Amino acid sequence: MKAKxxxxxxRGVLDPQGKAVAHSLASLGFAGVTEVRxxxxxxxxxxxxxxxxxxxxxxEMCRKLLANTVIEDYAIELA
Amino acid sequence: MKAKxxxxxxRGVLDPQGKAVAHSLASLGFAGVTEVRxxxxxxxxxxxxxxxxxxxxxxEMCRKLLANTVIEDYAIELA
Known part of the structure; x- marks a missing residue:
């Protein structure tokens, strides 16, 4: 069984990586990008x-290893 | 407009990060995890x-910045 x-x-947690991507997109000339997460x-x-x-x-995997539930949310999808 | x-x-490109996650899950006692990407x-x-x-x-954003199309695929979803 496959899972995604x-x-x-x-929401509300600062995302410096997303901010860097948004800034890079603006530098490359992509206008109108309001937010990147x-x-x-x-x-x-x-x-x-x-x-x-x-x-x-x-x-259980998400709570124990994959996600830091203090600052991150997770969503499980079974295929 | 929001996009994901x-x-x-x-496929076929080695994923050391996924392998590390799979190994960690096994160490934590999660059996039956066959692959992680x-x-x-x-x-x-x-x-x-x-x-x-x-x-x-x-x-264009994906091809120019977000993905390395030599080793990565990308999928765009508009919400």
């Missing part, structure tokens, strides 16, 4: 075939 | 309101 996990900074995208292949069990496992 | 851009390593997820707010023009602009 998005890890994004919570950069996050992580993780694709995980699991041996687990039960969607409910897979989701529980992925949720 | 996924940047992922092309890590990419980037970028959210961009554009002043542009025409979807076709926005897509053209985003495509």
């Amino acid at each position: 996990v998005h890890i994004t900074l919570k 950069q996050g992580k995208f993780i694709e995980i292949d699991l041996a687990e075939t039960d969607p409910a069990k897979a989701r529980t496992k992925l949720d | 851009v996924h940047i992922t390593l092309k 890590q990419g980037k997820f970028i959210e961009i707010d554009l002043a542009e309101t025409d979807p076709a023009k926005a897509r053209t602009k985003l495509d």
